[in-house]
Amino acid sequence: MDQAIAARARGQYGVIAREQLADLGLSARSIEHRVVLGRLHPVHRGVYAVGHPVLGRGGRWMAAVLACGPDAALSHASAAALWALQRGEPNIVDVTAPRTGRKRPGIRIHRPRRPAETTTHDRIPVTTPARTILDLAATVTASRLEHLLDQAEIRELTDYPSLAAIARAHPGHHGAEKLTRTLRRYYAGEQLTRSDLEILFKDLCRSHGLPTPHVDQPVQGKHVDFLFAAQRLIVETDSWRYHKTRRAFEDDRARDVLTTTAGYRTLRFTDRQLTTKPHHVASAIAAALADRRAA
Numbered sequence: 181m182d183q184a185i186a187a188r189a190r191g192q193y194g195v196i197a198r199e200q201l202a203d204l205g206l207s208a209r210s211i212e213h214r215v216v217l218g219r220l221h222p223v224h225r226g227v228y229a230v231g232h233p234v235l236g237r238g239g240r241w242m243a244a245v246l247a248c249g250p251d252a253a254l255s256h257a258s259a260a261a262l263w264a265l266q267r268g269e270p271n272i273v274d275v276t277a278p279r280t281g282r283k284r285p286g287i288r289i290h291r292p293r294r295p296a297e298t299t300t301h302d303r304i305p306v307t308t309p310a311r312t313i314l315d316l317a318a319t320v321t322a323s324r325l326e327h328l329l330d331q332a333e334i335r336e337l338t339d340y341p342s343l344a345a346i347a348r349a350h351p352g353h354h355g356a357e358k359l360t361r362t363l364r365r366y367y368a369g370e371q372l373t374r375s376d377l378e379i380l381f382k383d384l385c386r387s388h389g390l391p392t393p394h395v396d397q398p399v400q401g402k403h404v405d406f407l408f409a410a411q412r413l414i415v416e417t418d419s420w421r422y423h424k425t426r427r428a429f430e431d432d433r434a435r436d437v438l439t440t441t442a443g444y445r446t447l448r449f450t451d452r453q454l455t456t457k458p459h460h461v462a463s464a465i466a467a468a469l470a471d472r473r474a475a
Contacts, residue, residue: 181206182219189230191303193239197246198226223247224284237261237269238304244287245305248277253298253305255290259312262301265331276307276315290315293352309337310346317355317362325358326366333368334455340368377417380454381406388462391469400438404446411472414439414446415465417454445472 184204189196201211211228214220221233224247229235235243241262245252253259256274260266276290276298283289297311307315313328320328332338344363347356378395385392393406399414406415416432436446447468449461 185219186230192246193242193303194231194235195223195227195229195239195243195246196220198228201228224287238302241273241304244273244275244284247284247287248275248289249279251279252277253296253307255296255307255312256288256315259307260316260328262304262306263309263312263337264335265309265312265328265337294350297346310342313338313343314346314350314353314355314359317359318353319355322358322362325362326368329362329366329368334452336452336456377405377451377454380451381415381417384454384458384462385465388458388466390462390465399444400435400442402435402438404435404439408469408472411469412444413465413468413472414444416446416448418448418450 181204185196185201185206188200188204198211206214211220215222215228220228220230223229223233223235223240223243227243227247229239229243241254241258244258245254252275254262254274255276257266257270258274261269272286272288274288274290276292276296278291278295296315297308298305299308300306306312309332313325313332316328317325329343340363343359347353347359347363350356382392382395384390391408391410393408393415395406396403397407397409398404399407404414405417407413408415418432432448439446445468447464449464453461
């Protein structure tokens with residue numbers, strides 16, 4: 181029985197609900213006996229950590245969802261953290277749960293007027309990216325909402341038609357009008373700055389054991405984003421804001437001709453590649469550095 185409990189909890193970040201224990205055949209007395217023995221550790225009412233009480237954030241999120249019933253899903257700021265739309269982990273877990281009637285310590289329960297759009301991500305029931313943005317639009321500042329749209333664009337989690345559609349589908353939602361206005365006036369991805377890209381690329385190099393490049397260096401009279409000088413390798417990081425015009429496109433190619441003639445190799449990556457495929461970017465750079473050393 182303990183092996184069956186552990187197997188069920190393993191797929192849920194180490195937690196299990198009382199109803200699930202009952203489905204496995206445990207009586208209320210058997211559950212309490214395991215609590216006394218230290219095999220089960222109460223996290224919320226009717227939810228237990230299996231084996232030990234220490235949970236990571238996935239376990240805390242899953243425990244909160246399980247505590248709020250079968251139709252519950254992670255939502256709002258907690259969902260934004262799961263989708264990597266914003267950094268940091270909220271101290272209190274946000275859960276959308278239409279059927280939960282009682283308050284639960286450590287959980288902020290949201291009861292939508294209509295069923296929320298949900299899915300499963302990393303094995304955790306969660307509101308969809310579009311619904312998460314709609315929910316947060318009701319409370320965040322205009323700048324924060326724009327940042328959420330930027331991050332959703334970079335990570336290709338949703339798009340403007342989907343966001344506009346979900347706002348239309350919930351006309352009474354407190355965030356619907358604000359989201360609609362923002363979609364009309366703000367183009368996601370335009371405000372990603374050079375400093376943002378610099379931080380992304382430096383973090384990528386550090387986390388993947390790549391050499392530290394020189395930043396904004398002149399080569400053949402043109403400034404390049406990142407330079408591995410010893411290997412004569414240039415890396416350019418492009419965002420839509422800085423490379424959406426024909427002139428920028430042509431300038432990039434003209435600069436590549438100059439640097440190639442001078443014996444440099446140039447690799448180009450988009451902001452989306454840096455955020456969604458960092459391992460592929462790092463592997464390509466590592467291979468290019470190795471080739472340049474061999475040459």
